Structures are given as C-alpha cells and as structure tokens.
Amino acid sequence: MHKNEMQRVSLLLDSELVKKADQAQGSAGVSSRNQFVGKAIEHYLAELTATDNSSALVELLSSAIEKATENTYTKVANALFRYAVFIDMMMRLTGDQFEITPAEWAERERESYNNVRRTRGKISIAEALKHSYIPSEEDDSDEIWD
Numbered sequence: 001m002h003k004n005e006m007q008r009v010s011l012l013l014d015s016e017l018v019k020k021a022d023q024a025q026g027s028a029g030v031s032s033r034n035q036f037v038g039k040a041i042e043h044y045l046a047e048l049t050a051t052d053n054s055s056a057l058v059e060l061l062s063s064a065i066e067k068a069t070e071n072t073y074t075k076v077a078n079a080l081f082r083y084a085v086f087i088d089m090m091m092r093l094t095g096d097q098f099e100i101t102p103a104e105w106a107e108r109e110r111e112s113y114n115n116v117r118r119t120r121g122k123i124s125i126a127e128a129l130k131h132s133y134i135p136s137e138e139d140d141s142d143e144i145w146d
Contacts, residue, residue, distance in 0.1 A: 011037070 021036055030036045094100075100108070 018033075021040070022033065025031075025033065025036045028036055028039060030039060
C-alpha cells in the first residue's frame with residue numbers, strides 16, 4: 001500500500017496482546033507494530049474468506065458424493081436383484097432335474113454355506129467339481145481335478 005492509501009485508526013488492545021505482538025514482530029518479517037497489525041488483519045480476513053468458501057465447497061462436495069454414492073447403491077441393488085433372480089431360476093431348474101429329498105437339500109445347503117464361509121466366497125469350479133465328479137467304470141483317471 002502507498003502512504004496516501006493508508007488510514008489512521010485508533011485501537012484499544014489488551015496490554016498482554018500488545019506485548020506478544022511486539023515479541024512476534026521480528027519473526028513475522030515486519031518492522032513496525034502498524035505493519036504487524038495490518039498483516040494480522042489480512043491473515044484473519046483470508047481465514048474468514050477461506051472458511052466461508054470452504055463451507056460452500058464442503059456442501060458441494062458432500063452433495064456430489066451423496067449423489068454418486070446413491071447411484072452406486074442403486075446399481076449394486078439392481079445387480080443383486082438380477083443375481084437373486086438367476087439363482088432362483090437355477091435352483092428351480094436343479095429341483096426339476098433331480099429328485100432331492102428335503103433332508104438331502106438341507107445337507108447340500110449346509111455344505112454350500114460352509115464352503116462359502118471357508119473360502120470367503122472365492123469358490124473354485126474345479127474344487128466344486130472334485131466333490132461332485134463320479135467316474136464311470138471305464139474312466140480310471142482321478143487326476144483330472146488335481
């Protein structure tokens with residue numbers, strides 16, 4: 001600022017605050033109390049502006065994240081629904097093709113549940129086929145699934 005753009009202002013400040021400001025004057029890179037107070041006001045005004053802008057920015061970001069998350073939730077829910085329809089269809093086809101008693105069904109269900117828990121959902125098709133493969137009389141190769 002130029003000298004003719006300056007305005008004289010009288011301030012009444014706590015004496016301890018003035019002492020602290022005088023001690024900090026050198027580390028602030030200013031040569032006078034007036035410069036120190038001017039810089040302090042500039043920094044405080046910048047902080048207020050940043051706080052006002054950041055709260056608006058936080059609201060915009062929050063809204064965008066919420067919208068994106070909601071869209072993702074909808075896509076996941078739709079995918080899970082399609083998956084459940086497919087599983088239901090497969091179960092009905094399986095039931096139509098094989099005569100399975102309720103007790104056999106419960107045993108298979110328990111076995112499947114334990115397999116999924118044990119493998120954390122990463123079930124290998126080869127591993128599943130190992131347990132269901134029944135070799136024919138002319139097939140002597142057990143190493144197919146090893």
